[in-house]
Amino acid sequence: MIIKVLGTGCKNCKKTEENTKEALAELGIEATVEKVEKMEDIIAYGVMKTPALVIDEKVVVMGRIPSVKDIKKILQK
Numbered sequence: 001m002i003i004k005v006l007g008t009g010c011k012n013c014k015k016t017e018e019n020t021k022e023a024l025a026e027l028g029i030e031a032t033v034e035k036v037e038k039m040e041d042i043i044a045y046g047v048m049k050t051p052a053l054v055i056d057e058k059v060v061v062m063g064r065i066p067s068v069k070d071i072k073k074i075l076q077k
Contacts, residue, residue, distance in 0.1 A: 001031040002057075006042045007050035009035075015065050016051040023071035 003020055007013025017035060024031055036042060036054075045054060049063035053071070060074050 001029070001055065002034065003031050004034045004036050004054040006036045006045060006047050006052040006054060008039065008042075009037050010050070012065050013051040016053060016061075019066060019068045020053065020071055023068045023075060026068065027072055027075060029075060 005013060005017045005020060020033055042050065045059055047059060047062050051065060052059055053061040053066060
């Protein structure tokens with residue numbers, strides 16, 4: 001599983017990354033977490049508002065900081 005945190009490095013993007021790593025740890029799931037900070041790469045996903053979360057090339061959250069609980073629900077689907 002590859003998870004990408006899309007954002008320009010703002011505190012909300014960093015919090016999204018932290019929450020993602022915490023959710024993975026709580027669930028015992030191994031995944032690669034990557035940061036995507038280049039605006040042209042972010043736009044290529046159709047994302048106009050960050051932070052955004054992409055799991056296996058599918059945008060699952062956009063324009064808000066997902067909680068650890070939210071991310072866990074998404075990962076368990």
